[in-house]
Amino acid sequence: MNEYQPISVVWELTSECNFKCAHCYNKEIVNSAAIDLEKAMEVCEQLAQLKVKAVLLSGGEVLLSGIWPSVALRLSELGVKAGILSNGWLFDEDTLTQIIASNIDWVGFSIDGLEETHDSIRQKGSFKRIFNSLRELKGKDIYTAINTTVNKRNIGELPALHSLLCEFGVKNWLVQLSVTEGTLEEQRKNFMLDPEQIDSVIDFAHSIYKDSPVNVYLGDCVGHYNAKEIEVRSYRSLPRYGLTTFINGCAAGKSTFGIKANGDITGCIALTKNRFVEGNLYERTLWDIWHDENSFAWNRKMSKDSLVGFCHECQYSSYCLGGCPSLKYNKDFKPVENIYCSYSCAYKKEQERISKLNDSSELIALGREAKQHGNPQIANAYFKRALELEYDPTIEKEIV
16 A cells, blocks of 8 residues: 555547647557457446546547447446547537536547647647537536647637637636657657746736636646746646646656556556556556555655756755656656756746856845745855855855
């Protein structure tokens, strides 16, 4: 037994998909896989045994799985909330009927910008299909959620997209970053945000989070330790997705996990490399995998000492532990500095400004002020700059 309790699970019922999205993390899948109904019913029982609260059924494209209504209904019977995440292409009247009959708790779609941008990333015509689906779901008062992967193409479209989501009655909006797994590795320079753009995403979420009828949530990869980011996270929590109000390290293998279509268990469904596979449900039960003291060791046993670069020095890294694994490990599973961090970007800008100050007395005074206000890292930057200008052993002792 261990101290960790799974709250939410993302379950790929099939890896088959009718899209080839630019940022897909399932790039390497050649042969599609899917779980059969009999095994899926066993897994539903195992999820209930683990006391999982919510399961998001996905793919691939979940609507290509013929068993999703049966799985959702069984989960509901076992007291586990179930939702589906779809690209919306196959959504029709029969789908709506099945959603109602299977007690689906929420329906999610991925929307990555306004029509032209979204269609260029996903598939031409898919934007209109999703909003047609949202219109039908709104008419039936079914809970809807949207995932948006923010990138260089769509970051400027977030306000206009927000207006559309309000109009169509969307309840939850998860805003997350493109990460470096899958197809995106080839497109990082012209697709993935620059680190300096993270604050723009946070600023946007902060500008709407109190007054919008849509609940906006920042993905765990967006952050960290920016005052506005903390306010947004603290305003509402989203336990159905396993999101918390304050980033305290990646949740993979601690409060959430993923089930791949081939039965592999990973801490997060977006972690596609074999090194992240903890076992397979065709060989072991979910209970055994979850409670194995060696499972998810890369995250459960992660400490600040494992981090490198600025993350190793950061005053907050004992809490965030470097953030999203897709951003703090390279292809060879070697730790790297997570440069997609709001605090890191702000600190480096401040450090550059401090390096241009030449008055030792002013630097010492500012350092002591920063220290008094609970920011020892900035204080140290002031003190170290003062020492560069004029060595003083009393100032050296001020450095934490």
